Amino acid sequence: CFEGYFAPPAIGAVFVPLNFRLAIGELIECLDDCTPRLLICEPAFYSQALALLEACASVSCVFVTGSALDFDNAKRHGVEINGVIQSLPDEMRSLEASIAEIIAGASFADMQPSSFEETLILFYTGGTTGRSxxxxxxxxxxxxxxxxxxxxxxxxxxxxxxxxxxxxxxxxxxxxxxxxxxxxxxxxxxxxxxxxxxxxxxxxxxxxxxxxxxxxxxxxxxxxxxxxxxxxxxxxxxxxxxxxxxxxxxxxxxxxxxxxxxxxxxxxxxxxxxxxxxxxxxxxxxxxxxxxxxxxxxxxxxxxxxxxxxxxxxxxxxxxxxxxxxxxxxxxxxxxxxxxxxxxxxxxxxxxxxxxxxxxxxxxxxxVKDMIVSGGENIYPIEIENVLSSHPAVHQCAVIGVPHETWGEAVHAVILLDDAVSEAPTERELITYCRERIATYKCPVSVSFRSEPMPLSPINKILKTELRKPFWEGRSSALV
Incomplete structure (x- = not known):
């Protein structure tokens, strides 16, 4: 990991540490945005790496960390992903073996360090507009x-x-x-x-x-x-x-x-x-x-x-x-x-x-923003609301932070169902629906259903302060 922070800027490149907890779709969004040429992963993330290599045109090479011998075995016999043996493409290489080859051949890169003002690292953080x-x-x-x-x-x-x-x-x-x-x-x-x-x-x-x-x-x-x-x-x-x-x-x-x-x-x-x-x-x-x-x-x-x-x-x-x-x-x-x-x-x-x-x-x-802080993770409601709103049974939704003894805040969804729905989804079904589309830590841990429309401001914005009140009564909703 130290290499990741220090090696790229030594040659004028940009390091992008990715959140491995993101769903594949979210990771693809990040890579499509920053268009990296090189991806580095651990063997535990073969599945994600293969999906990203296939979906992201900019990625031309994937270096796999760990033992070169283990990688050689994986290359020879394939890796099991979701019960299916998949072969590793030529674009995947052992980082350990590649470094050994570079040292043996003394074929070191030209050192062209990033300038003082140039971007060193790109950190992706949750977005209030629904994208990182x-x-x-x-x-x-x-x-x-x-x-x-x-x-x-x-x-x-x-x-x-x-x-x-x-x-x-x-x-x-x-x-x-x-x-x-x-x-x-x-x-x-x-x-x-x-x-x-x-x-x-x-x-x-x-x-x-x-x-x-x-x-x-x-x-x-x-x-x-x-x-x-x-x-x-x-x-x-x-x-x-x-x-x-x-x-x-x-x-x-x-x-x-x-x-x-x-x-x-x-x-x-x-x-x-x-x-x-x-x-x-x-x-x-x-x-x-x-x-x-x-x-x-x-x-x-x-x-x-x-x-x-x-x-x-x-x-x-x-x-x-x-x-x-x-x-x-x-x-x-x-x-x-x-x-x-x-x-x-x-x-x-x-x-x-x-x-x-x-x-x-x-x-x-x-x-000022509606960001939820749960267990040290910054979670933006709009990301979850975008997913819930795509469910055919959901007419209106709002995501808020509610008190949690361990995590400080927990993600809670308030739902108004469509009147035309024939079979109402359960709390568990909506949570599962979210987990299939976004990172698990962003998903609601609880859901409540309303029978009346959401409280609205004069400009038709949902008044989340009103939705929070029942949960925070007698507690402090301040940051500290």
């Missing part, structure tokens, strides 16, 4: 974020980092650069598993980790945590999703003696915007009043709060959060109109609502 957007991040963006984050989190030379987030996410990707500049080590786990995480921390003497709130909760709730050796840990950061206050209190107690940070960021900011320093992770006493915030802007970031007319608001007044800095993306790939909406005069419009207090701390109040 390619976020263009440059050398300048990552240098700015890395240079700012190392002192911000008091990282030290030679640290050992635990990376448990998927490498198609900006948080994990950005940590790779921090590790590299510090001459450190990275222990990269294929998935989050509590016993494996705790064992890795003890065995490899991990110094730092970045986790989402769900991971913190799973760690603390596991009986193994009580006897775990965390003596090497010096810093743990939380990000990707808001952490409920009750969980923050538990984390502060459970990770006593370890520097804790709460981070607010996004792919478009490469990713850090603000951070709540460890000194404010206290339940009572001086500084505890800041625990509900996401901290102050990182040194390389400027913040503004504006109203709907674009006027700057004074401290304490809620509006949309805007960020500016050398870490902010250059734009969305092939989407000039959406880029123009998101970036105005160098300011990135986050779509989040919040206020800055008199001390410069940012408090998030909610989302």
């Amino acid at each position: 957007k390619g976020v263009m991040l440059s050398n300048k963006n990552f240098l700015c974020n890395t240079s700012g984050s190392v002192p911000l989190y008091k990282m030290q030379d030679g640290w050992c980092f635990l990376i448990v987030g998927p490498l198609f996410h900006i948080a994990a990707g950005a940590r790779i650069f921090s590790c590299a500049v510090l001459g450190g080590h990275a222990i990269i786990l294929p998935k989050f598993d509590v016993p494996e995480v705790l064992e890795s921390i003890a065995n490899y003497r991990i110094n730092s980790a970045t986790l989402v709130p769900t991971m913190f909760q799973m760690l603390i709730d596991n009986p193994l945590f009580a006897t775990a050796d965390l003596s090497s840990m010096q810093m743990v950061a939380s990000g990707a999703a808001p952490m409920p206050m009750a969980l923050q209190h538990r984390v502060i107690e459970a990770f006593a003696g370890i520097n804790l940070y709460q981070t607010y960021g996004m792919t478009e900011a490469a990713p850090i915007v603000t951070s709540l320093d460890s000194q404010y992770h206290v339940v009572s006493g001086p500084g505890s009043e800041k625990l509900g915030s996401v901290g102050r802007p990182a040194p390389h970031v400027q913040l503004r709060i504006i109203d709907e007319q674009g006027t700057d608001l004074p401290p304490g007044e809620t509006g949309e959060v805007l960020a500016r800095g050398d870490n902010i993306m250059t734009g969305y790939w092939n989407l000039p109109e959406q880029t123009a909406v998101a970036l105005k005069d160098g300011w990135y419009h986050t779509g989040d609502a919040g206020y800055i207090d008199a001390d410069g701390f940012l408090f998030l109040e909610g989302r």
Whole structure:
């Protein structure tokens, strides 16, 4: 994975880490958008790789990681996909064997590194218009974020980092650069598993980790945590999703003696915007009043709060959060109109609502956009609504985030069925319908059916605030 982040820009290419959890149709959309020439995959993803090779005209070669011997066997005997043996085409090659051939022949590529302003990595993030957007991040963006984050989190030379987030996410990707500049080590786990995480921390003497709130909760709730050796840990950061206050209190107690940070960021900011320093992770006493915030802007970031007319608001007044800095993306790939909406005069419009207090701390109040954050994953309702609307029995639908004890929010669909439908679909049937068309993590976990039309605004937009009220009654729907 380090090769993926460092090798392409060394020859002036662009690296595009793909979300393997996406459905084939969604992956094809991404590849049709960025038109890559080369695809790299693990043997576990032969099925997806073959489908992409066939569907995407730009892909001329697929390198398969892992043992060259295993690949040779697969090439000779074929691979089983959905119960059928399929042969591997000539366009598929062993990455290990290819590298060995290059070294043996000394046929190295010409080094023509990307320039400071050129796109280094393209991260695809969910789109509010129903399609993924390619976020263009440059050398300048990552240098700015890395240079700012190392002192911000008091990282030290030679640290050992635990990376448990998927490498198609900006948080994990950005940590790779921090590790590299510090001459450190990275222990990269294929998935989050509590016993494996705790064992890795003890065995490899991990110094730092970045986790989402769900991971913190799973760690603390596991009986193994009580006897775990965390003596090497010096810093743990939380990000990707808001952490409920009750969980923050538990984390502060459970990770006593370890520097804790709460981070607010996004792919478009490469990713850090603000951070709540460890000194404010206290339940009572001086500084505890800041625990509900996401901290102050990182040194390389400027913040503004504006109203709907674009006027700057004074401290304490809620509006949309805007960020500016050398870490902010250059734009969305092939989407000039959406880029123009998101970036105005160098300011990135986050779509989040919040206020800055008199001390410069940012408090998030909610989302201007309807994005759902579930277990650290950003989910855009329009993607699910587009699928549900295609069902012949659905007349009207709205997708909202509802409270979930483990994931923070869960995807819930509100459905108004067509009067003409002869046989109404069940909740399970609609969920299955979605799972056949989009990534499972985006699909509703629950569905409710309405007998009356959706509540509408004067301009006929569905009032999702009204739909959310029954679920959030007595709870806080704020980001933090």
